[in-house]
Amino acid sequence: MSGRVPRGDGGKPGRKPQERALRRKEALLDAAVALLGEGGFTAVTHRAVAERAGVPLAATTYYFSSRDELVAQAFAVLVERDLRLMRDSLTRACGDSLDELARTLVRTYASDRGRQLGLWELYLQAGREPALQHIARAWTDGWDDIVRTLLDRSGHPCGRSEVRFVATLVSGFWLEHIVEARPGALEQAADMVTRALRAIST
């Protein structure tokens, strides 16, 4: 038999993967992530991903055993990148005042609508596919962690419940803004978050 199954990750040593192959797999994931942001879940097809990554169609089935696995890995990458971007953006500018803090929280969420839509789409998909569950939870946990760090550093340390409170509220406003794009929603959200912060800091 010829070379099937690049690495099920749990088998015998065999040969070590070649560098070019790793780059190809990465390119495929990048393409999948980009497509997911542009056209959503249904846009991530084998052919579209392959063409975008500049590789032949058959390469997609060589590196990913199924479409579900490709989508799952793309979801994981997307979550990882999103959390890092959010962390970087939030830890940089960090004012002391509650109002400024709220404004920073809300503003950061407002970048790259397509990517965020894709992210939420996959998050929702996790409600039906158990294989995506742990990635969805990792997103929530990571976001909670960022909010906690931010609150701590701003001189408003608080418990788990309060963190969940702020994180969920911001996520909720964010989702609404991404989907409905109502004018002035961002400012209102910032006001509400300010109020929430004031509520938990007493």
Added chain:
Amino acid sequence: MSGRVPRGDGGKPGRKPQERALRRKEALLDAAVALLGEGGFTAVTHRAVAERAGVPLAATTYYFSSRDELVAQAFAVLVERDLRLMRDSLTRACGDSLDELARTLVRTYASDRGRQLGLWELYLQAGREPALQHIARAWTDGWDDIVRTLLDRSGHPCGRSEVRFVATLVSGFWLEHIVEARPGALEQAADMVTRALRAIST
């Protein structure tokens, strides 16, 4: 030519639609709504809807000019039913205490996971398809209205911002619970909502 286009809604009088046809269209919408809850957006195909409704395939294209329109109308029906169910359930049991109010708010959200998943799925889809925008907004507005009514009747009247605050918070917790299904999430959510209500009632 024979009978094409049942009613573009905006044309000449022509003939009035027959009763059996209306029931059929309703059956198709019911089937679409059910399928959307069971299998999500992608499960709503012409063939699946037709089979479910007990009508031949061609009937779906007769009553709906395209799949997008079928999905859009199913979305509208789903929103309408959801809001009514929520309104009925909430206005019935209506305690006075903040804690009881919060618990009622959260508990009501916890019914029929599949239907809720489908609803959120379509809501998110509205972020990409402008045709769905007004339905998504109707859902948000309707939910806001229910929350306002509930707060008013419980002796905690408040302004628009405060209503948005509570509505978004509850929706956020709800969405998390539907997707991630973490144990104890409902109780935590109720506590947080209680805290939020206390924050806005002072």
Added chain:
DNA sequence: ATTAAAGTTGGACAAGCGTACCGCTTTTAT
């Protein structure tokens, strides 16, 4: 040098999809 694994690829397959056609029956206004 040999050999087996890994990587690579064009092409094909069955299945499912949205949609359109067109002959047919039923209703209804005249």
Added chain:
DNA sequence: ATAAAAGCGGTACGCTTGTCCAACTTTAAT
């Protein structure tokens, strides 16, 4: 009665999809 509109539905077209296969080349351990 008659004709037009509306309802009806079997069938098929063209397309996209996920997945697979068999042959080929490259890599690396022996």
